[in-house]
Amino acid sequence: MEIIKQFKALSDPTRLRLLFILEHFELNVNEIVSVVNMVQSGVSRHLKILLEAGLLVSRKDGSFIYYATNKNGDNRKLVALICRQLKNDPGLQEDIARTKQCIVLRKNRSRRFFKAAAPRWDRLKRKVLGDFNPNAVFEPHLRDASIIADLGCGTGEMLATLLGRDEKRLIGVDVSPEMLEQARLRLPESRNLELRIGELEHLPMCEQEVDAALMSMVLYHVSEPERAIREVYRVLSPGGLFLLVDFLKHNQEQIKNIIGGVWLGFTRQQISGWLDRTGFNLKHIESYPVEKKLTLTFYLAQK
Structure with a gap:
């Protein structure tokens, strides 16, 4: 039995x-x-x-x-x-404290990678994306959004695409000061744009602050992806859209030497399960082949 x-x-x-x-x-x-x-x-x-x-x-x-x-x-x-x-149990709480230190070590490895990679991040991305532009996948779904958060905004490429369109208010969040500095160099001053430093698992944002949130090639860098997805749910207004693009699961460990990462991509079932348990309604999934025999998968979910 x-x-x-x-x-x-x-x-x-x-x-x-x-x-x-x-x-x-x-x-x-x-x-x-x-x-x-x-x-x-x-x-x-x-x-x-x-x-x-x-x-x-x-x-x-x-x-x-x-x-x-x-x-x-x-x-x-x-x-x-x-x-x-x-x-x-006090002993188990001590275990949790030690475990949190393990997670900190993981995050520190990622931060060291981005500190070195920030000035050349756009070039590194092109090595795996080729001519494919994930921003073009996002844009049609953001036309009706007035407040948009780019979570893990990196060097601000997507923010630059959206800036100045229909007076949209934009918030960029990234954990890396070096990546945010590259974004500041790229982006013009605007009263409709705000850059914030913070972890995706603990977003520096209020509840229901935005009506669309996107993550482009970000989740595979996050030690606790489901926790990050729960944070997206928290900051989205009811009916808000979550747009996610990330790598389909692969076994090419050497890719980490180019674009870093904690995960070697995700299965559709993994991300669909996280979205479902968080409370999202998954509306659409689509996949796109890119360079290095990799595949990007786009998920559109609604709160």
Whole structure:
């Protein structure tokens, strides 16, 4: 019986510890080892038992395998119940604090990449996009929007395209000071444009501040994509549009040497699932082949 396997998996304190951590963060084995201070073989054994019980899911991304709790299916209520019972345990809260430090290390790697890449980012993008212009995919859907946020605006290429059209108010957000400086050099002074520094997982924006938000080749740089999508939902007004373009999942680790990134793209099911769990209504999906045998996928969702 499946339930017996699940209860056996939950009968070990270490596995409860892992389940609680992975309810909050998706981690690879090396990161988990650093958090719980156990040998890798022991961690892997416990992960295998939780996986076989259907309490965890895993995904391969390049040379790493990442683990998280199962957010779908019949086991979801059991996982949520267990984690609610554990939430006040002091030792587990210490684990969460250490896990947050792992996430900070990931983000710092991304920031170092953009600090070096910012002056040549437009050229680097062209190496993988060729002549394809993702901004042209966005534009037809933004005609009726009056306040637009470009999240992960980079060097301001999309903002430059929109600036001056129908008195639209534009907000650009990026975590990299160096990328924002490139955007300031590119963009003219305008009372309708504001650039803000901040993380996509913690947007420096008010609730329901905009009626359209876009992310162009940004999500694959974000350590916690679903959290970023929840933030988009928060800042969009009811009926607002979310326009997302990102890479379809691939196995070309070397692409990170050109355009960086935490993820090697995403499956349609991954992004569709995140959008659905957040509350978005997915309206349209379309894919476009680009250079290096890569594919960009466009998602149009509505709050």
